Amino acid sequence: MADVESGEVLEPQSRHVVYCGVCTMPPEYCEYGGTVKKCQEWLEKNHPDMYIRIWSPEALAAATASLSIEAQKRAAKDAQKKAAKAEAAEKKEADKIAHSIVTIKRIERNKRKYVTSVSGLEAFGYELKKVAKDFGKKFATGSSVTKVPSGGEEIVVQGDVSDEIEEFILEKYKDVPEDNIEFVDDKKAKKAAAAAAGGS
Structure with a gap:
């Protein structure tokens, strides 16, 4: 009270609280x-x-x-x-x-037009919408998260950027081991299926 009467204004004292870097609680x-x-x-x-x-x-x-x-x-x-x-x-x-696998798939849409799909990144704790945004910026193309028939989600990037995407994932998303990335070329899979159907 003496300070108030003398006209001296006290500044509020801030308190530094430490939060755990793991669970974010004190x-x-x-x-x-x-x-x-x-x-x-x-x-x-x-x-x-x-x-x-x-x-x-x-x-x-x-x-x-x-x-x-x-x-x-x-x-x-x-x-x-x-x-x-x-x-x-x-x-x-x-x-x-x-045991999680990141699958990079090159899919032929029309003649010589491709999209690249990436699935499995969520298993490593990455938010797919954020990753899709990063892909879109990096490759200057459309990139979105879509649902797959099996119930999960995948990132679809416009264009054939399958090789570049692997390099980008290894460079930016360090939690993904190189051995856990696999490539699938949908065009080859379709040709193999057509050949098998034609041969029987």
Whole structure:
């Protein structure tokens, strides 16, 4: 009050809040998410002082000191279960990504007119509409997301840019391994089907 009476104006003090780079919650709440281990690693690397305050053995002991022995055992068991669950989920996601294939297909529409379709990028965590926009800018052509009969979605780019698209994907979308990209030439597939039909 003395400051107000003297006419001195106090500026509001801003408060700096740290948010986890993994789960985006304040680090004090990371334990309630499914990525505790990754959150701890991120915090230890980026804010070691905060990591010590929250996750050091002393801090954990102080937090559980007021609990009964049974409650401490339950808390430890719950923490182990959460960690095991999070690890299993991470492993499952890694396996899914390792076995996901990005298919680049060159499709003949009319005589010497082609479109290039790309499917499978969503498995690597990319938003297809954003990727389609990137393709359109890069190749200065029309690019859109369309539904496929099997129920998924694919990106259709006007023109035959199948070779350039692979290079662009490897350059810009680093999560996609080169071994997980496959080419399909729809024209060859049609000719093979026609030949098989004609030969029988």
